[in-house]
Amino acid sequence: MTDVFGLSHKDTGPGNAQVSHEQVVFCADERSGLRAIIAIYNTALGPALGGTRFYPYEDEQAALADVLNLSRAMAYKNALAGLDLGGGKAVIIGDPDRDKSEALLRAYGRFVQSLGGRYYTACDVGTYSEDMDLVARETPFVTGRTVAHGGAGDSSILTAFGVFQGMRAAAEHTYGTPTLRGRRVGVEGVGKVGHRLVGHLIEDGAEVVVCDVGEQAIERVRRRHPQVEVVAGRAEMVAQDIDVFAPCALGGSLDDATVAALRARIVCGGANNQLAHPGVEKQLAERGILYAPDYVVNSGGVIQVSDEIEGFKMERAQAKAAQIFDMTLKIFRMADEEGVPPAVAADRLAERRMSEVGRIRAIWLGR
Numbered sequence: 524m525t526d527v528f529g530l531s532h533k534d535t536g537p538g539n540a541q542v543s544h545e546q547v548v549f550c551a552d553e554r555s556g557l558r559a560i561i562a563i564y565n566t567a568l569g570p571a572l573g574g575t576r577f578y579p580y581e582d583e584q585a586a587l588a589d590v591l592n593l594s595r596a597m598a599y600k601n602a603l604a605g606l607d608l609g610g611g612k613a614v615i616i617g618d619p620d621r622d623k624s625e626a627l628l629r630a631y632g633r634f635v636q637s638l639g640g641r642y643y644t645a646c647d648v649g650t651y652s653e654d655m656d657l658v659a660r661e662t663p664f665v666t667g668r669t670v671a672h673g674g675a676g677d678s679s680i681l682t683a684f685g686v687f688q689g690m691r692a693a694a695e696h697t698y699g700t701p702t703l704r705g706r707r708v709g710v711e712g713v714g715k716v717g718h719r720l721v722g723h724l725i726e727d728g729a730e731v732v733v734c735d736v737g738e739q740a741i742e743r744v745r746r747r748h749p750q751v752e753v754v755a756g757r758a759e760m761v762a763q764d765i766d767v768f769a770p771c772a773l774g775g776s777l778d779d780a781t782v783a784a785l786r787a788r789i790v791c792g793g794a795n796n797q798l799a800h801p802g803v804e805k806q807l808a809e810r811g812i813l814y815a816p817d818y819v820v821n822s823g824g825v826i827q828v829s830d831e832i833e834g835f836k837m838e839r840a841q842a843k844a845a846q847i848f849d850m851t852l853k854i855f856r857m858a859d860e861e862g863v864p865p866a867v868a869a870d871r872l873a874e875r876r877m878s879e880v881g882r883i884r885a886i887w888l889g890r
C-alpha cells in the first residue's frame with residue numbers, strides 16, 4: 524500500500540517510517556528562499572519535538588523521505604526518554620552555508636508558530652543554537668537556544684553523557700560491572716558528541732582508539748587527550764582488538780562488512796540510524812555482539828533541550844539523562860527474556876508507552 528506521497532507503508536519500528544504520520548506540512552517563502560517540510564509523526568505523549576535539519580537534499584522527495592523517517596524515530600526516542608513529547612522533525616532544503624539567512628529562519632519560525640504548539644523545533648545537522656535564537660523571534664515553540672537567551676545550549680554535552688551511561692549499562696550486562704576501566708573502546712567520529720565521549724571514557728579508565736575524516740577533530744582530541752590512539756578509519760578500527768565500538772559519526776556505520784569484521788562485544792555510540800538496513804540488528808545478535816539501540820542511548824540531547832520548556836536547569840536535565848543507564852539495562856533484560864535483539868525490545872517498549880500513556884487522553888475530563 525502506498526500513501527499520498529507515493530511511499531510504501533511499513534510498520535516495523537522507527538527505522539522504517541512512512542506510516543500514518545499525523546501531519547505533514549510543506550512550507551515555502553519565495554523571497555527568502557525557504558523550502559521546508561515539517562512532519563509530525565504523533566502527539567500521543569504531548570507536542571511533537573525534534574530538530575530542524577538544514578541540508579542540500581537532491582530533491583523534495585529525498586527531503587520528504589528523510590523527514591518522515593526522522594520524525595518517527597523522534598517519537599520512539601522521546602517515548603523511551605520518558606518525556607511527555609511526541610515525535611516530529613523538520614527539514615529545510617538548501618545549503619546552510621549558502622542559503623541560510625535571518626529572513627529565511629524567521630520565515631521558518633512563522634510556519635512553526637502556525638502549528639500552534641503542536642511542534643517544537645530544535646537544532647540538528649546544519650542548524651545551531653544561534654539559528655534557534657532567530658527562529659525564537661517568531662515563535663515560542665523552540666528549544667536548543669543559546670544559554671544567553673535562556674536556552675539549553677549545546678546538546679552534545681548530555682548526548683555524550685547519555686551514551687556513556689548506555690555504555691556503562693552494556694558493560695554491566697556483559698561483564699557484570701558498570702565500568703569501562705581497562706576496556707579498549709573505539710570511537711568513530713570525534714566531533715561534538717564523540718570527543719566528549721572520549722573524555723568520559725578516559726576519566727573512567729578506558730583505553731581509547733579514535734578515527735575521524737576531519738583533521739581538526741583529530742587534532743582537538745589529541746590536544747585534550749594525548750594518550751588516545753588514532754587509526755585511519757572504521758575498517759582499521761573494527762579489525763582491532765577492541766571491546767566496545769562507538770559509532771559517533773554519521774548514520775549507517777553498522778553495515779554488513781563492518782558487522783562481519785567486528786571484534787568488539789558491545790556496540791554503543793551516539794550516531795543516529797546506525798543500522799545500515801533492517802536485519803543488521805539480527806546479524807549483531809547472531810554474532811553475540813550486544814547492540815545498545817542508538818535512539819535510546821543518544822537521547823541525552825533531546826532530554827537537555829526539552830528541559831528548556833520548563834525553564835532550563837542543567838542539574839535536572841542531567842539527572843534525567845542519568846536514567847539512560849537503567850533504561851538501557853531494562854531493554855537488554857527484556858531482549859533476553861523475549862528472545863529478540865535489543866533494537867526490537869526497545870521498539871516494543873516505546874510503542875507500549877505511547878499506547879498505554881497516550882491512551883489516558885481518552886479519559887473525559889468534564890467541562
Ligand SMILES: NC(=O)c1ccc[n+]([C@@H]2O[C@H](COP(=O)([O-])OP(=O)(O)OC[C@H]3O[C@@H](n4cnc5c(N)ncnc54)[C@H](O)[C@@H]3O)[C@@H](O)[C@H]2O)c1
Pocket residue numbers: 677678679680682711712713714715716717734735736737740757771772773774793794795821822824825
Ligand atoms: N549533537 C547531538 O546532541 C546529537 C544528539 C543525538 C544524536 N546525534 C548524532 O551523533 C552523531 C554525531 O553528531 P555530532 O553532533 O557530534 O556531529 P559533528 O558533526 O560534530 O561530528 C561528527 C564527526 O564525525 C566525523 N565523520 C564524518 N564522517 C566520518 C567517517 N566516515 N568516519 C569517521 N568520522 C567521520 C566528522 O568529521 C565529525 O568530526 C550524528 O549521527 C548525530 O546525528 C547528535
